[in-house]
Amino acid sequence: MSGNDARDEGNDGRVPPDSELSARLRRLESQIDRKRPPAAPGTSAGSKPSNGRSSLGQAMTLSTEFVAGVIAGGILGWIVDHVFGTKPWGLIVLLMLGFVAGVFNVMRASGFSGARSGRDGSPDA
Numbered sequence: 001m002s003g004n005d006a007r008d009e010g011n012d013g014r015v016p017p018d019s020e021l022s023a024r025l026r027r028l029e030s031q032i033d034r035k036r037p038p039a040a041p042g043t044s045a046g047s048k049p050s051n052g053r054s055s056l057g058q059a060m061t062l063s064t065e066f067v068a069g070v071i072a073g074g075i076l077g078w079i080v081d082h083v084f085g086t087k088p089w090g091l092i093v094l095l096m097l098g099f100v101a102g103v104f105n106v107m108r109a110s111g112f113s114g115a116r117s118g119r120d121g122s123p124d125a
Contacts, residue, residue: 058110065105073098 016024053061077094081087107113 062106062109065109066102069100069102069105070095070098073101 073094073096074091076098077091080090080094084090104113
């Protein structure tokens with residue numbers, strides 16, 4: 001398995017030349033291609049999601065949308081509490097509104113909300 005096995009060597013214990021190894025590799029690749037089922041048109045093994053973003057990029061976008069809504073609600077609540085003297089109710093109410101806004105932003109960014117724009121019912125772009 002290490003590449004130095006006797007099975008990989010020639011009959012007399014010598015390593016085959018590069019040309020023989022290359023020919024063997026091409027022969028093996030052609031055999032694999034014949035056995036592999038044909039791929040559907042337009043798809044490849046390393047294809048990206050349909051929206052063109054990687055899974056990690058989409059996860060970071062969704063988590064950022066949620067956290068931004070909660071933080072914005074918390075900051076606005078803290079400001080309302082200090083300006084109007086409504087401690088802690090401004091923070092509590094606006095923090096909950098920030099949570100709801102964060103969830104809505106995640107649903108919108110992921111395409112889960114089913115929101116439509118325009119009269120023809122085409123999805124948001």
